[in-house]
Amino acid sequence: MSLTDNWSELNPDEKFEARFESFKNPEDIDFVDEETEKKYKQAVQRLKDAIELNEPDRVPIAPNIGFYPTEYAGITAEEAMYDYDKLAMAWEKFNKDFDFDFLATSTMIGPGAVFETLDYQLYRWPGHGTDENTSYQCVEDEYMKADEYDALIADPSGFWMRDYLPRIFGSLAPWSQLPPFTDLVELPFVGFSMFPIGLPDVQESFEKYLEAGRQALEWIQAVGEIDGKASAVQGLPGFMGGVTKAPFDVLSDTLRGTQPLMIDMFRRPEKILEAMEQIVPIMIETGVRGATANNNPMVFIPLHKGADSFMSREQFLKFYWPTLKKVIIGLVEEGCVPFLFVEGAYNERLDLIADPELPEGRTYWLFDKTDMVEAKKHLSGKAAIGGNVSASLIKTGTSEEVKDYVKNLIDDVADGGGFILSTGVVVDDAEAENLKAMIEAGREYGVY
Amino acid sequence: MREELISAIADLKEDEALTLVKQKLEMGETPLEIVEQCRLGVEIVGKRYREEKYFLSDLIMSEEILRGVMEIITPYFTQKYGDQEEINIIMGTIEGDIHDLGKNIIIYLLKSVGINVYDLGVDVKPEEFVAALKETNASLLGISVVLTFCINGVKKVVDLLDKSGLRDDVKIIIGGYPVNQKVKEYTGVDYFENDPNKAVDLIKDIVANEE
Numbered sequence: 001m002s003l004t005d006n007w008s009e010l011n012p013d014e015k016f017e018a019r020f021e022s023f024k025n026p027e028d029i030d031f032v033d034e035e036t037e038k039k040y041k042q043a044v045q046r047l048k049d050a051i052e053l054n055e056p057d058r059v060p061i062a063p064n065i066g067f068y069p070t071e072y073a074g075i076t077a078e079e080a081m082y083d084y085d086k087l088a089m090a091w092e093k094f095n096k097d098f099d100f101d102f103l104a105t106s107t108m109i110g111p112g113a114v115f116e117t118l119d120y121q122l123y124r125w126p127g128h129g130t131d132e133n134t135s136y137q138c139v140e141d142e143y144m145k146a147d148e149y150d151a152l153i154a155d156p157s158g159f160w161m162r163d164y165l166p167r168i169f170g171s172l173a174p175w176s177q178l179p180p181f182t183d184l185v186e187l188p189f190v191g192f193s194m195f196p197i198g199l200p201d202v203q204e205s206f207e208k209y210l211e212a213g214r215q216a217l218e219w220i221q222a223v224g225e226i227d228g229k230a231s232a233v234q235g236l237p238g239f240m241g242g243v244t245k246a247p248f249d250v251l252s253d254t255l256r257g258t259q260p261l262m263i264d265m266f267r268r269p270e271k272i273l274e275a276m277e278q279i280v281p282i283m284i285e286t287g288v289r290g291a292t293a294n295n296n297p298m299v300f301i302p303l304h305k306g307a308d309s310f311m312s313r314e315q316f317l318k319f320y321w322p323t324l325k326k327v328i329i330g331l332v333e334e335g336c337v338p339f340l341f342v343e344g345a346y347n348e349r350l351d352l353i354a355d356p357e358l359p360e361g362r363t364y365w366l367f368d369k370t371d372m373v374e375a376k377k378h379l380s381g382k383a384a385i386g387g388n389v390s391a392s393l394i395k396t397g398t399s400e401e402v403k404d405y406v407k408n409l410i411d412d413v414a415d416g417g418g419f420i421l422s423t424g425v426v427v428d429d430a431e432a433e434n435l436k437a438m439i440e441a442g443r444e445y446g447v448y
Numbered sequence: 449m450r451e452e453l454i455s456a457i458a459d460l461k462e463d464e465a466l467t468l469v470k471q472k473l474e475m476g477e478t479p480l481e482i483v484e485q486c487r488l489g490v491e492i493v494g495k496r497y498r499e500e501k502y503f504l505s506d507l508i509m510s511e512e513i514l515r516g517v518m519e520i521i522t523p524y525f526t527q528k529y530g531d532q533e534e535i536n537i538i539m540g541t542i543e544g545d546i547h548d549l550g551k552n553i554i555i556y557l558l559k560s561v562g563i564n565v566y567d568l569g570v571d572v573k574p575e576e577f578v579a580a581l582k583e584t585n586a587s588l589l590g591i592s593v594v595l596t597f598c599i600n601g602v603k604k605v606v607d608l609l610d611k612s613g614l615r616d617d618v619k620i621i622i623g624g625y626p627v628n629q630k631v632k633e634y635t636g637v638d639y640f641e642n643d644p645n646k647a648v649d650l651i652k653d654i655v656a657n658e659e
Contacts, residue, residue, distance in 0.1 A: 130544055131544050131597070134544050134597045134598070137545070137547075137595075139546065258508075258549065259508045259512075262504065263508060263512050265505055266462065267462070310503060310505060311503050311504070312503050312506075315503070315505060392596070392625075392628060395596055396628065396631065428595070429596040429597055
């Protein structure tokens, strides 16, 4: 899938322009009126200006919203994951009442029915391991064993299908018996390769797989409509096109677990490096595909295990940064905007991520607890920054405190453009007046 | 060789540490002497972490080396080590929350300065905290809470302790991402601390005052 007929002939800057042009003029959104369409385009332009390190008309306002609309609209988190009418009601109400520059997406909540059908082991979610009002949480484990690096490196997709998926989806456990597709090279191989599919437990697992697919289709239609309506009726663009991960985090969050991977850094560093190189093109492709499919160049990359206190600078430079940098460059070459979410703090990394080899005006760093003045100092003229408004402040502070905080933040770092007003973490729990105060302060003090 | 093992542990040299432990056992050194040297090594690891020379990855590796050491020396113990020790603090992550890294860092650092910790793990029900306090007679409780959703669970622990008449005998300290002065007041706990160094100092002081 490509955006233009001559896509392969375009250079990265032309691809960037083409993606934003298409994002700004979406063919599939039927705006209710011209005013709404204008508002939508203005928001996209504001974002583009900020990314390109120019001054927009005002600071773009884009807090990260998680489960908060459930609480706001009076439904449970569990209902949001299972009852799409309630999900629609809650997100519609939230988007309408808060009305910042972008929509709070309903897609990050996820389809409970799909997880249930697949018997998802990697997460606990509302009503299934966590309280009906508590967001989902990851259950870390060694889903890939220390001696399986070679299998992963030789064939990542095969490893995912036959080793990883059977471990994280109870319903797909029989997939450990599947032969790799690469067996299918000549006629005599076909019968041998196909018979495991006929085994009763494998057949049953495929039935579950198909059912999960139908449920996911139902879900994507529902959330597509919710988000689409926020664009068409309220003129709010989405903030995220694709999603991808840093290769180190794929190994750490998804496969090995935090602690085992950290031990691997001491015991088998070469294997980590080799595996991450294999994962680089996979992560680039994932991000680009999402950006293209959703007609939005922003590719979200939540960063986890490279934070200040997790590893040393030397380890960051050896293990975390080189392959993340390749993913960033790969995305930028396809005209996408890596939207890097630094959870925790990167105070000791700012000089490293201000890497002169990264293209200027093509990335967005969302910070949580990183010192924003220092971030601006290091990334000025290189990358857009945002975030830092604390979720605790939004939950426990007063509207005045929030307003003051936002004003000071804008005074400190918004000068000259390249700044996006956002919360430091995803908001699951908040005081409505405080969130509104944040948005109002952005409108008031963020005008250039 | 005593210094060698301490350094090997402190410098996270796994193979060297394990080889030294085996040699020491062959030469007749007692498991308790070896454990003491490991403890001194761990003390240095904890110190380096607190000085920001070491990171989470180093703490984890150090624990892994110790696990290996214990595996080698356990058969040499005639009696289970640590049985008689008094528990200074009960720790756990509150119900509904399964984050364990912050809690584990504090536990590691506390152990490195000689404080005995009883770890209840994650997703711990308020009733379980109370039961553990009764069972061990510990007078300090550390609760980790990372999700704002789960703050009410901490309040419930305090309420249960009130009801059971234990509240005055127990000091409660909380830590975690959303924790601040307001959360402390709301839940009714005694202390809050998000900086691991300060938390360790605080707990050390409380334990020392009791003794």
